[in-house]
Amino acid sequence: MRVLVLTTSYPRDAGDVAGRFVQDAVEHLRAEGVEVAVVSPASFRHFGIAYGDGIANNLRAAPWRLLLLPLFFLSFARAARRAAGGADVVHAHWLPSAVAGLATRRPLVVQLWGTDVELAKRLPWLFRPVLRRARVVVCASRALAADARALGAGDVRVIASGVDIPAAVGEPDEPPHVLYVGRLSEEKGVRELAEAAAGLPLAVVGDGPLRHLFPQAVGFVPRDELGAYYERAAVVVVPSRREGYGVVAREAMAHGRAVVATRVGGLPDAIEDGVTGLLVPPCEVGALRAALERLLGDAELRARLGSAARERARAAFSWDAAAAATLAADRDAHTPG
Incomplete structure (x- = not known):
């Protein structure tokens, strides 16, 4: 199976923490034998909107960048369309990525993380149609799932993002902090x-x-x-x-x-x-x-x-469980019903 992941945040190098949990999910899907390509602002021109303090904070700090949002989405959509050839399904992390995902005309899975839901509540006229067109909407918590359904999403699934479980842990420092x-x-x-x-x-x-x-x-x-x-x-x-x-x-x-x-x-x-x-x-x-x-x-x-x-x-919270549930969602989006 070939999956195209679209994300507004993804590490640019080994020391970058931006979107690290998305990268972790990608690597665990690849470990399951899935062919995964990734499009993020690291691979297209983002006009200073992404990275730094995050999209919301960047726009808040420099409101004039709002004028650049159409260019940002156009750049994202073009990169997504170029990468979508041969993809069975597009898996978009955060709603802005889903907007670009619609341009690929591939089956769409949308994964919500929280800040994007707050944005959708303010602009429901813009994001309701996106969620309704998604074949599957993945949420990391029950609270997000309830918000997604209220915004018109159909097939909503709660999938906990995985974390690494150390084999053993030591005692904390003294005095405690x-x-x-x-x-x-x-x-x-x-x-x-x-x-x-x-x-x-x-x-x-x-x-x-x-x-x-x-x-x-x-x-x-x-x-x-x-x-x-x-x-x-x-x-x-x-x-x-x-x-x-x-x-x-x-x-x-x-x-x-x-x-x-x-x-x-x-x-x-x-x-x-x-x-x-x-x-x-x-x-x-x-x-x-x-x-x-x-x-x-x-x-x-x-x-x-x-x-x-x-x-x-x-x-x-194991990665095995998270990867299996995510792969099932992507497969169901590719072959609905």
């Missing part, structure tokens, strides 16, 4: 984190427009170095205001670490409050700080939650 991994931007809740974690031991891996709030931030790190950060941490925090899936929470769980996360989007799909982590309301600084202090001060609770989280990750 909290770890944040991800983009340093408003939607990730890092402004609330900066206030909630004031005076607490906090390590930060990431970059973005709010990096000035975290002088200790080390920026993004190569993927083969990230596991060591999870292993050294006692607690991993995911304070997002919205989160379609929550890869970081699941990676932390795979490393057996207790997670404090907000009760938004796809995070409650992974974290059962008091069993595999702690959930707090979004944007509530006091609740976030209380949860962090509770775990930093209770090694027994951290160990219990971390152990249960690792077992949950083994059972639900």
